[in-house]
Amino acid sequence: MARHLITSAIPYINGIKHLGNLVGSQLPADLFARYQRGRGHEVLFLCATDEHGTPAELAAAKAGQPVADYCAEMHAVQADIAQGFGLSFDHFGRSSSPANHALTQHFAGKLAERDLIREVSETQMYSHADGRFLPDRYIEGTCPNCGFDSARGDQCDNCTKQLDPVELINPRSVISGSTDLEMRATKHLYLRQSTMKDQLEAWIDSKTDWPVLTTSIAKKWLNDGDGLQDRGITRDLDWGIPVKRGQEDWPGMEGKVFYVWFDAPIEYIACAQEWVEAGKGQDWQRWWRTDMGAQDVTYTQFMGKDNVPFHTLSFPATILGSGEPWKLVDYIKSFNYLNYDGGQFSTSRGRGVFMDQALEILPADYWRWWLLSHAPESSDAEFTWDNFQASVNKDLADVLGNFVSRITKFCRSKFGETVPEGGSWGAQEAALMAELGQRLRAYEGHMEAMEVRKSAQELRAIWVAGNEYLQSAAPWSTFKENPEQAAAQVRMGLNLVRLYAVLSAPFIPFAADRLLEAMKCDDRSWPGDMQTALSALPVGHGFEVPEVLFAKITDEQREEWQARFAGQRS
């Protein structure tokens, strides 16, 4: 039995995520976790909310809440929605947890001991009205290059020139609009990633099976310009993990916190501690410390492409730099973006479908199936309502749902709701089993390789094989002359339903549960030998005809949703 540690990039706390966020990390991670569990392997699947940073503070202020309360509330909201989508996290933690505070400070202490942290004195824009330092993007002013009046402190959106906030003419705070700004001296800690460049590059180079998207982004950062740059890992904020060296105070760093991108990945480890604290597990070191049992763990991370630099470079620099035997990631699966109907999803403009809204209008499995079967693996993908309606109706309602319907209803009308006795399987059934066996191996291969779209295609082909079989076996005809033979064919059909439930569960877990319930079967064992797998429901086994598994999306619904989600979220 293999052991799989699986993490999804942790979603930011400041609101409900859209479908693009979902398909970029949490959903494919869940697919992989469910598959590996289905195969009987030991899985620890972790995710959390990423709670620190300026946007969280601002969102809390806007909501009129203390930031800690705001985060606690939003964590609960996100956890609830995740559950609604069937995301099977073993634990959904929080980057603000005490465990992460302690562990982040621990790593900083180790890195400092090993001379991998340096202090840098710099000046940054301070806003008196806001009472805080402002990140470059939170300062706007007139572009010195083109005269655009809403240029941001890091870059002008109009002429794309890279800027320094001090270059802006008439700079103002994006938060308050105040122009009462000054450059103020401050001091920050930098992680000396540059000294680890060769080590990191050798490690990346050894990962020849990673997606191109992952390695090309990593190499770009390693070799662009002057090579890998040191990175500031502290910020002048109130909300965050106080800067300490282990448990010691850090002279000169009073009142400062670690940068979110330093503490967020560490939460992957802290989350396992939270998992134990929550009473869900026994021994987190067994998953994370190669000196304490994690040497046989395979660790896979899932994320959108914007997260790749931090997972390929910064976090590994933290792990390797500590000099301690932490488990390094084995495989990084990254995704492109999902666009919405000709443009981008936009949180601010309410454009596109957000996770809570998606669950309001349709069951999770509809979304899971479409998103996974169209996952943006090789390039950006696009959600359109036409495509969504067509795919879901065809694949789920017609191919799978109707298959279940026709075989169970036929059996009920001719033999009752019991697996019928009599007859035997012949050449036709042997051919079907041979095809299923072959397709199953292809499906497994794609799932192991995390080829999400190809897995979905193969699964669909497995469903289709059932319809082909019924069509050619035609038990409704056989029944007229040879009811025993028809019984054998129906037995095959009913057993296919159970098989499909098991194989489909990683993609559509809720429907899979309903199928197993209808078949009154709790045998979820992954098929080995087809003959055995298709005999799980024995003669005389009772079942119930399930309610319509997937209702079709109507044209009226599609049009209504298209209009509703075009922009301006209510």
Added chain:
RNA sequence: GGGCCUGUAGCUCAACGGUUAGAGCAGGGCGCUCAUAACGCCUUGGUUGGGGGUUCGAAUCCCUCCGGGCCUACCA
């Protein structure tokens, strides 16, 4: 500006440098009647964005042009 990804049938996507570029959907025809007007079989459809080159052989490798996207280190 630089880097990376991408462009294949009406649509969404496949195709280790190697037969005649394949699937699903949509379109057309036929069949079936168990089923959610569902299913099955057959079928139309491509100068692989344009041009040039390497090669016995190019969707695939190289150059160039055109289109789309992403990243570019203080949003996370």
